[in-house]
Every structure is written in structure tokens, then in C-alpha cells.
Amino acid sequence: MQVTRNQYDNELEELRNMVLTMGSEADKALDLAMQALTQRNVDLAEQVIQNDDVLDQLDLDIESHCIRILALQQPIARDLRLVGTAMKIVTDLERIGDHSVDIAKVARKLAGSDGHGPLADFPKMASEVRTMLHKSLEAFVKHDLSLVEEVVDADDKVDRMYRMIREDLHRTMQSSSSLVVEGSYLLFVAHYLERTADHSVNIAERVYFMETGVLTQLAKSHKANS
Amino acid sequence: MLLWIATFLLAIALIIALMVLARERTTHSQIVQRLEESRDRRKRKALNYNLKLRAVSETSGAAIVMVDTLGTVVHANTTAEEMFDIAEGEMVGRPLIQCTLSNDLVQFALETAKRGKKACRDLAMPGPGPRILRVSVFVFEVGLSGKKEVLLVIVDITELRRLETIRRDFVANVSHELRTPLTSIRAMAETLQDGAMDNKEVADRFLETIIRESDRLTRISEDLLVLADATSNAPDKEDFELATLINLVLDRLRPMAKERQVVLEAHLLGHIPVRANQDQIDQVLSNLVDNAIKYTSPGGKVFVEAKIEPDTIAVFVRDTGIGILEEDLPRIFERFYRVDKARSRASGGTGLGLSIVKNVIEAHGGEVTVASEFNHGSTFGFTLPKVTS
Ligand SMILES: Nc1ncnc2c1ncn2[C@@H]1O[C@H](COP(=O)(O)OP(=O)(O)O)[C@@H](O)[C@H]1O
Ligand SMILES: [Mg+2]
Numbered sequence: 180m181q182v183t184r185n186q187y188d189n190e191l192e193e194l195r196n197m198v199l200t201m202g203s204e205a206d207k208a209l210d211l212a213m214q215a216l217t218q219r220n221v222d223l224a225e226q227v228i229q230n231d232d233v234l235d236q237l238d239l240d241i242e243s244h245c246i247r248i249l250a251l252q253q254p255i256a257r258d259l260r261l262v263g264t265a266m267k268i269v270t271d272l273e274r275i276g277d278h279s280v281d282i283a284k285v286a287r288k289l290a291g292s293d294g295h296g297p298l299a300d301f302p303k304m305a306s307e308v309r310t311m312l313h314k315s316l317e318a319f320v321k322h323d324l325s326l327v328e329e330v331v332d333a334d335d336k337v338d339r340m341y342r343m344i345r346e347d348l349h350r351t352m353q354s355s356s357s358l359v360v361e362g363s364y365l366l367f368v369a370h371y372l373e374r375t376a377d378h379s380v381n382i383a384e385r386v387y388f389m390e391t392g393v394l395t396q397l398a399k400s401h402k403a404n405s
Numbered sequence: 406m407l408l409w410i411a412t413f414l415l416a417i418a419l420i421i422a423l424m425v426l427a428r429e430r431t432t433h434s435q436i437v438q439r440l441e442e443s444r445d446r447r448k449r450k451a452l453n454y455n456l457k458l459r460a461v462s463e464t465s466g467a468a469i470v471m472v473d474t475l476g477t478v479v480h481a482n483t484t485a486e487e488m489f490d491i492a493e494g495e496m497v498g499r500p501l502i503q504c505t506l507s508n509d510l511v512q513f514a515l516e517t518a519k520r521g522k523k524a525c526r527d528l529a530m531p532g533p534g535p536r537i538l539r540v541s542v543f544v545f546e547v548g549l550s551g552k553k554e555v556l557l558v559i560v561d562i563t564e565l566r567r568l569e570t571i572r573r574d575f576v577a578n579v580s581h582e583l584r585t586p587l588t589s590i591r592a593m594a595e596t597l598q599d600g601a602m603d604n605k606e607v608a609d610r611f612l613e614t615i616i617r618e619s620d621r622l623t624r625i626s627e628d629l630l631v632l633a634d635a636t637s638n639a640p641d642k643e644d645f646e647l648a649t650l651i652n653l654v655l656d657r658l659r660p661m662a663k664e665r666q667v668v669l670e671a672h673l674l675g676h677i678p679v680r681a682n683q684d685q686i687d688q689v690l691s692n693l694v695d696n697a698i699k700y701t702s703p704g705g706k707v708f709v710e711a712k713i714e715p716d717t718i719a720v721f722v723r724d725t726g727i728g729i730l731e732e733d734l735p736r737i738f739e740r741f742y743r744v745d746k747a748r749s750r751a752s753g754g755t756g757l758g759l760s761i762v763k764n765v766i767e768a769h770g771g772e773v774t775v776a777s778e779f780n781h782g783s784t785f786g787f788t789l790p791k792v793t794s
Pocket of ligand 2: 692695696754755756757758759
């Protein structure tokens with residue numbers, strides 16, 4: 180009995196570690212993709228695109244780990260919520276990885292062109308989004324609900340940044356026809372970043388559920404379940 | 406009789422036996438005592454050793470983390486807890502990934518453990534802002550069991566990296582600033598050589614530009630020297646009268662103010678003793694008043710004021726000039742930063758003036774301030790420590 184109990188605990192702990200590992204990889208993908216974009220670096224972009232397999236594999240591993248726990252250990256209450264939360268979080272992380280690949284692809288396209296549109300606010304927005312992701316994962320490991328709140332608050336800020344960047348890009352595209360192509364690619368990047376922020380809010384929401392057993396939509400705009 | 410003898414012998418035997426027994430007992434208890442002492446000594450030694458280890462770990466300034474080969478933390482110092490924002494004592498017993506949220510860090514530690522060698526790598530961390538950690542990993546065996554443990558020594562080198570970037574940018578800027586006048590000097594000289602020399606009017610104009618551009622090169626190299634001196638050496642201080650120096654600077658710049666139709670006024674207390682590097686303070690005052698005149702339109706006014714405040718000596722240079730936008734304010738003290746490159750160049754600016762001001766004043770233990778309203782004027786101020794006699 181003691182042995183199985185220990186093994187059970189170990190498996191839950193391992194599940195937490197796997198989720199955090201995947202979170203770390205998703206964050207790295209986003210970081211590298213934005214670097215590829217701002218530095219017009221094709222090699223970095225390729226690295227992100229290739230590394231996506233790692234995230235996909237982690238996604239599969241975690242899901243099968245969850246299923247194994249569900250089938251063999253029949254967890255209840257808190258533990259059951261942990262497993263459910265992990266399965267959901269992993270989906271969000273996988274999407275974040277996909278968006279990073281999308282950004283890397285834009286970076287690869289733009290690296291060839293020599294037009295230099297305004298990139299000024301993208302690093303700021305990306306940094307804000309990465310902070311949200313980081314805090315949601317921190318909330319997961321530290322069981323800290325105040326971090327959940329911070330993530331939700333930051334989402335409003337990111338939404339504002341998104342609107343401003345979009346307006347900026349529209350203005351530039353209207354003023355100079357040579358920047359239209361680049362501008363429209365960058366519009367997509369802004370969109371991917373905004374989605375990544377939404378996925379981070381999703382993760383935070385799941386953590387809230389895991390800790391309290393209450394399932395709410397913390398963000399007013401809940402758009403990231405695609 | 407026989408009985409007596411027998412009894413006697415028995416008694417002696419008994420006594421001997423008792424004595425032997427007693428001796429045995431004392432040696433036994435002595436040994437136990439010695440063993441106990443030795444154990445205490447070893448315990449104390451181990452304790453001392455642990456204390457020493459902890460002291461080294463706590464005072465080294467680096468984050469020190471020890472993990473087993475599964476990646477579970479077995480030791481972490483305070484710096485590590487602060488670095489990863491984990492409550493005191495909460496790191497030990499936890500998987501490294503839960504403490505750091507960085508898979509790169511975990512993988513690096515575990516891979517190095519597998520290879521069994523030491524290794525060092527700079528890793529970008531997740532979370533707000535760019536954060537680069539230099540991670541050194543050492544692998545060693547604990548005890549005789551052959552069990553391995555991994556020692557991580559982690560230093561945050563984000564600031565170092567930032568400074569490196571600044572230095573690199575500075576070198577790039579300098580070469581760019583030098584190349585511009587050099588290119589135009591060369592182009593002019595070539596055109597003259599190709600026949601423009603015969604056209605007196607063109608030749609005069611080109612020669613004038615060549616001289617102007619070489620003057621510019623001279624100014625840049627002079628400013629760079631002043632800046633290098635101010636940033637690398639503690640100032641050579643002497644006692645002098647600040648009001649006298651200010652008047653000297655104003656007299657030198659009055660012709661320029663007159664030419665630009667800017668009124669130059671001063672309000673100085675009679676006696677302001679300071680202890681500072683006079684040449685450098687001369688430079689600071691010249692740069693500030695020169696800017697004030699340069700960036701003020703004809704009909705405007707420049708006003709210099711020096712006063713003794715409770716703790717410091719304060720100098721203000723006020724102008725009614727073009728002013729500075731709020732978004733430019735934090736940047737004007739950067740090397741080579743100019744709000745309007747063309748205007749600065751036309752009036753002979755190098756973009757180094759204000760960074761000289763800032764570096765000199767801070768090296769003297771003073772402070773530089775600026776307040777400005779766009780289109781209305783600016784006030785630059787600096788302080789110097791009061792002379793305590
Ligand atoms: N008194 C002032 N009024 C308006 N702008 C100023 C003033 N002083 C400095 N500036 C701005 O700060 C920039 C940096 O000043 P400085 O370092 O002295 O370089 P410069 O050689 O261009 O004068 C200037 O180019 C100018 O744009
Ligand atoms: Mg100047």
C-alpha cells in the first residue's frame with residue numbers, strides 16, 4: 180500500500196514536471212521566434228520551426244501520462260483536478276507553440292525583404308505576453324492565486340497594445356504602399372501574440388480551477404478555445 | 406590447617422579475580438569514553454565543515470544549487486532562492502524544473518551529470534525581461550557509494566551583457582561619427598583633383614567644407630578624450646571660485662550669443678568656493694551655455710544662476726529656446742544622441758556635450774537635472790558638493 184501510494188505521488192509529481200518542461204519549451208519557442216523577427220534571422224526562425232516536434236512530442240507524452248494515471252490510479256478530488264488541468268494546459272501550450280512557429284514563418288519571409296517597417300512595439304508586447312505565460316506557470320507550481328489575478332489584469336494591457344499596434348500598422352500601410360506587404364504580415368504577428376496572451380489566461384483559469392474547484396471565466400473575452 | 410591454607414588461597418584468587426575484573430572494567434569504560442570523545446570530535450569537525458560549507462555557499466555571491474541525478478534539489482543557498490523567487494527553504498526536495506521553470510537549465514544540468522564532466526553555459530531564462538544566467542555545472546561522487554551529485558553555480562550576467570552591448574554600440578557609433586566627415590573630406594578632395602580646382606568658386610567652397618569637416622573631426626576627438634578622462638579617472642580636484650569661472654565662460658561665449666541675438670545674463674552670488682577639477686567644470690559650463698545659446702532662437706534669453714543650498718552648490722542654465730519633447734528627455738544624455746541631427750551638426754555639435762556633463766558631474770559626486778517644455782525653453786542644472794572647511 181505504502182509503495183503504491185508513493186508511486187502514485189511520484190507520478191503526479193512527474194506530471195507537474197512534464198507540464199513545466201513543456202511550458203519552458205513553449206516560452207523558448209516564442210522568445211526565439213520574436214528574436215528571429217526583430218533580428219531578421221532566418222537560422223533562428225528555422226530552429227523554432229524544427230523544434231516544434233519537441234512540443235508535439237511532449238504534448239503526446241503528457242496526455243498518455245495523464246491517461247495512465249486516470250486508468251491505473253483513479254485519482255479523486257484535488258488530484259483528479261490536477262490531471263484534468265494538466266490535460267487542458269497542455270493543449271494551450273501546444274497552441275502557443277504553433278503560434279510561435281507562425282511567427283517564425285513570418286520572420287523567415289520578412290528576412291528576405293529589405294523593407295524596414297516599424298517594429299518598435301512588438302518587443303514590448305512580446306515581453307508582456309511572455310510575462311503572462313511565465314506567471315501562469317508560476318501560479319501552477321506555487322499554487323499562488325494572486326499570480327492568476329495578475330495574468331488576467333495583464334491581458335487587458337496586451338489587448339490595448341494589440342489595438343495600438345494594429346492602428347499603427349494601418350497608418351503605415353496607408354502612408355506607404357511599399358510597406359503594405361510587410362505591414363500585413365506584421366498584423367498577423369500581432370494577432371498571434373494576442374492569441375498567446377489569451378492562451379496564458381486560459382492556463383491561469385485552469386490553475387484557479389485546480390486550486391479552488393471553481394470553474395470560471397476570469398477574462399471577459401474568452402476567445403482562445405479554437 | 407589445610408582448610409586455612411585453602412581459604413587463604415581462595416581469598417587471594419578472589420582478590421586477583423576481582424582486581425582483573427576491575428581492570429577490565431576500567432579499560433572497557435576507558436575505551437568507550439575514548440570512542441565517545443572521538444565521535445564528538447568527528448561530529449564537531451563535520452559540523453564545522455558544514456558550517457564552513459554553508460558560509461562559503463552563503464557569501465559567494467553566486468547562486469549555488471545542488472541536485473541529485475534525477476534533478477531534485479538537495480541544497481540551495483539564499484542567493485538561489487532569491488534568484489528564482491522561491492520562499493526560504495522551499496527549494497530543497499523539489500524538482501529543479503519547479504524551481505527554475507527552465508527546461509534548458511534542467512537539461513544542461515542532467516546532461517552534464519551524465520557525461521560526468523564540468524561545463525559552463527549562458528542560458529536565457531523565461532519570464533519578464535531578458536535574463537541571462539551563466540551556469541557552471543560540476544559533477545562529483547558523494548561518499549563511497551558512487552552516487553553522483555550535481556553542483557550548479559549560477560551568476561546573473563544580464564547587466565554584464567547589457568554593458569557589453571552599450572560598449573559595442575559606442576564603438577560602432579564612434580566609427581560612424583568619424584566616417585561621415587572623413588567621407589566628405591575625401592569626396593571633396595577627389596573632386597578638386599578631378600578638375601574642380603580650376604573653378605575658383607567651387608574650389609573655395611570645397612576647401613571651406615574640408616576645413617569645416619576637419620575641425621569637426623578635431624572636436625569629436627577632443628570630446629572623446631574628455632569623456633574618456635571623466636569616465637576612467639577620479640577627478641583631480643583643486644579649490645577655486647565658481648563665480649569667477651562662470652564669468653570667464655560667459656565672456657568667452659558672449660560673442661556667439663551676440664551673433665545669434667540671444668541675451669546672456671547671469672545671477673551669481675559673490676563668493677562660491679568649490680573643490681573640483683576646474684578644467685572639467687569649465688567644460689561642463691561651456692557645454693551647457695553653448696547648448697542654451699545654440700538651441701534658442703534670435704530674441705531669446707539665456708540665464709545662468711549659481712547658488713549655495715543647504716547641502717550643495719547648485720548651478721542652473723535656463724533658456725527660452727526650442728525646448729525638448731518629453732520622449733527625448735531621457736535620451737539626450739546618451740553619447741551621440743541628438744534630437745535634430747541636422748541642426749546639431751550645422752552648429753558644430755558632436756552629440757557628446759551632455760554626456761560629458763553627466764559623467765563629469767557624477768564623478769564629482771553631484772547630480773544633473775533637466776526640465777523642459779517643448780517650444781518654451783529648458784533648464785539644465787547641476788550640483789557640486791559643498792566645500793567643508
Ligand atoms: N538647451 C537645450 N534646448 C534644447 N535642446 C537641447 C538643449 N541642450 C541639448 N539639447 C538637445 O540635446 C542634444 C544633445 O546635446 P549635446 O550632448 O550637447 O549634443 P550637441 O552636440 O548636439 O549639442 C542636442 O542635440 C539637442 O537636441
Ligand atoms: Mg552640445
